Amino acid sequence: xxxPKALVFDAYGTLFDVHSVTRLADSLHPGKGAALxxxxxxxxxxxxxxxxxxxxYDDFNAVTAEALDWALESLQLAATGEARTALMAAxxxxxxxxxxxxxxxxxxxxxxxxxxxxxHPDMLDAVVDHNELRVFFGERVFSVHEAGVFxxxxxxxxxxxxxxxxxxxxxxxxxxxxxxxxxxxxxxxSAFWVNRGKAPVERLGSPPDGAADDLAGVAALLPx
Amino acid sequence: xxxPKALVFDAYGTLFDVHSVTRLADSLHPGKGAALxxxxxxxxxxxxxxxxxxxxYDDFNAVTAEALDWALESLQLAATGEARTALMAAxxxxxxxxxxxxxxxxxxxxxxxxxxxxxHPDMLDAVVDHNELRVFFGERVFSVHEAGVFxxxxxxxxxxxxxxxxxxxxxxxxxxxxxxxxxxxxxxxSAFWVNRGKAPVERLGSPPDGAADDLAGVAALLPx
Numbered sequence: 188x189x190x191p192k193a194l195v196f197d198a199y200g201t202l203f204d205v206h207s208v209t210r211l212a213d214s215l216h217p218g219k220g221a222a223l224x225x226x227x228x229x230x231x232x233x234x235x236x237x238x239x240x241x242x243x244y245d246d247f248n249a250v251t252a253e254a255l256d257w258a259l260e261s262l263q264l265a266a267t268g269e270a271r272t273a274l275m276a277a278x279x280x281x282x283x284x285x286x287x288x289x290x291x292x293x294x295x296x297x298x299x300x301x302x303x304x305x306x307h308p309d310m311l312d313a314v315v316d317h318n319e320l321r322v323f324f325g326e327r328v329f330s331v332h333e334a335g336v337f338x339x340x341x342x343x344x345x346x347x348x349x350x351x352x353x354x355x356x357x358x359x360x361x362x363x364x365x366x367x368x369x370x371x372x373x374x375x376x377s378a379f380w381v382n383r384g385k386a387p388v389e390r391l392g393s394p395p396d397g398a399a400d401d402l403a404g405v406a407a408l409l410p411x
Numbered sequence: 412x413x414x415p416k417a418l419v420f421d422a423y424g425t426l427f428d429v430h431s432v433t434r435l436a437d438s439l440h441p442g443k444g445a446a447l448x449x450x451x452x453x454x455x456x457x458x459x460x461x462x463x464x465x466x467x468y469d470d471f472n473a474v475t476a477e478a479l480d481w482a483l484e485s486l487q488l489a490a491t492g493e494a495r496t497a498l499m500a501a502x503x504x505x506x507x508x509x510x511x512x513x514x515x516x517x518x519x520x521x522x523x524x525x526x527x528x529x530x531h532p533d534m535l536d537a538v539v540d541h542n543e544l545r546v547f548f549g550e551r552v553f554s555v556h557e558a559g560v561f562x563x564x565x566x567x568x569x570x571x572x573x574x575x576x577x578x579x580x581x582x583x584x585x586x587x588x589x590x591x592x593x594x595x596x597x598x599x600x601s602a603f604w605v606n607r608g609k610a611p612v613e614r615l616g617s618p619p620d621g622a623a624d625d626l627a628g629v630a631a632l633l634p635x
Contacts, residue, residue, distance in 0.1 A: 234615065236460035237590045240564045241597050243616055253614035260611035340464045366461045373465050387484035390477030391458065392467055 190410050191359030191377055193351050194294055195329075198304035199281070201363040201381055201402070203314055207282035208274060215270045219262055226258035227251075235305055235337035244335045246307045251278060279313035283320075284383075290402040291323045294409065301327035303347050303360075305337050327351070339370020347376075361405055365389035372396070379405045414634050415583030415601055417575050418518055419553075422528035423505070425587040425605055425626070427538055431506040432498060439494045443486055450482035451475075459529055459561035468559045470531045475502060503537035507544075508607075514626040515547045518633065525551035527571050527584075529561050551575070563594020571600075585629055589613035596620070603629045 199205050206224050213220025231254035238244055245253075252275055259266050266274070291300060300323050304311055308330045315321055315328055329350055334342045348355050355375030362368045363381040369391035372378035380388075380398040388394055397408040423429050430448045437444025455478035462468055469477075476499055483490050490498070515524060524547050528535055532554045539545055539552055553574055558566045572579050579599030586592045587605040593615035596602035604612075604622040612618055621632040 233460075233590070234613075236457075236464060237563055237594070237613075237615060240460060240463055240560075240562075241594050241615070242565060243597060245616070257611050257614050336464075338464075339461055341466060366457070370461070370465050373467060387481050389458075389461075390481050391461060391465070392469070 192357040195301045197362035203281040208277040230254040239337045286403040290406040344374035368395045416581040419525045421586035427505040432501040454478040463561045510627040514630040568598040
């Protein structure tokens with residue numbers, strides 16, 4: 188594998204911990220925070236796949252709110268409008284995984300870094316700025332929104348080749364979502380899987396070029 | 412809503428109980444049967460959505476086997492080739508939900524019935540014949556295989572309008588999978604949701620025309 192000319196990162200789950208809403212969820216619904224966070228995330232992803240296949244794209248803000256409503260009802264939790272607003276707002280201030288800043292600093296020394304995410308541009312800008320990551324990514328924060336479909340549709344990954352003006356084979360893609368890494372690899376990127384959950388590799392026909400337990404481990408696989 | 416000119420049924424989870432493999436799974440992996448069945452089914456559906464979006468269709472036999480391998484590894488179960496073969500074979504002899512035969516008999520009196528399923532044609536023929544349902548469906552057992560993509564892509568539902576030579580608006584579609592009912596409704600069918608798990612309605616923008624806890628309940632919503 189050649190040294191990638193640019194590195195592109197998934198956002199939610201890879202850089203930002205989607206389960207950092209658990210504490211807020213648990214304060215609103217004592218004892219149910221972890222279950223709510225889990226159900227919310229699972230349903231959110233399902234809706235992205237199902238809406239994409241139906242040809243009924245709606246933006247990630249809307250899908251995330253719809254998934255929250257489903258998750259609250261499935262757990263029989265009655266949320267006030269205020270609580271629902273607070274949970275949605277938490278998505279704009281998600282925390283970073285602890286090793287992310289150091290890994291980005293190392294990897295960004297000799298190549299441009301970018302983000303490619305399901306998130307609506309407004310959500311992405313908010314969470315990038317909240318975590319002071321603009322120094323690493325500049326304006327290279329790309330959203331599926333301009334393709335009108337979610338990952339892992341190849342039209343999404345094509346945003347990166349067009350915007351960075353690079354061939355797919357010279358781009359490295361990093362995701363904690365095994366299916367996203369598989370989609371990126373299938374498109375033609377080199378793919379690196381941040382296997383935070385120590386899960387089995389996805390059987391989707393395009394295994395990653397490398398994998399590690401966290402972003403520091405993935406960084407160690409690449410020339411600094 | 413007009414009386415549908417034909418009724419089309421999803422197969423797995425709607426007519427056939429995918430969790431009827433639990434007993435076999437539990438005899439092979441004592442105490443882990445339910446967890447294995449659940450992980451297998453969840454991953455199987457995820458792979459159908461992800462492969463469809465990636466443009467990497469593989470047939471439902473292959474996807475089901477890949478999902479089984481993932482589920483076994485995720486639960487750290489070492490399966491012999493023989494056990495794996497037995498679990499895959501069980502998919503061809505899934506049991507019927509108890510009310511299905513009576514509901515089909517009633518609903519089939521005055522309109523043609525059909526099946527539209529993710530299943531490979533061989534798998535579908537096997538499980539239909541095993542349960543002696545051919546009397547209800549004849550040759551109207553349709554597989555997504557001819558479209559080369561899985562539900563809820565609209566090209567799948569278009570198989571039915573083409574084969575039955577009916578407009579979408581005159582077809583009723585019945586599924587236990589809320590997202591499948593939403594995909595059918597979005598395509599233009601009337602949609603009925605067999606809500607076996609008493610789950611919240613899916614927030615996908617196209618709620619069903621009717622819902623009930625089992626197929627007998629759905630049958631009661633329609634003129635006999």
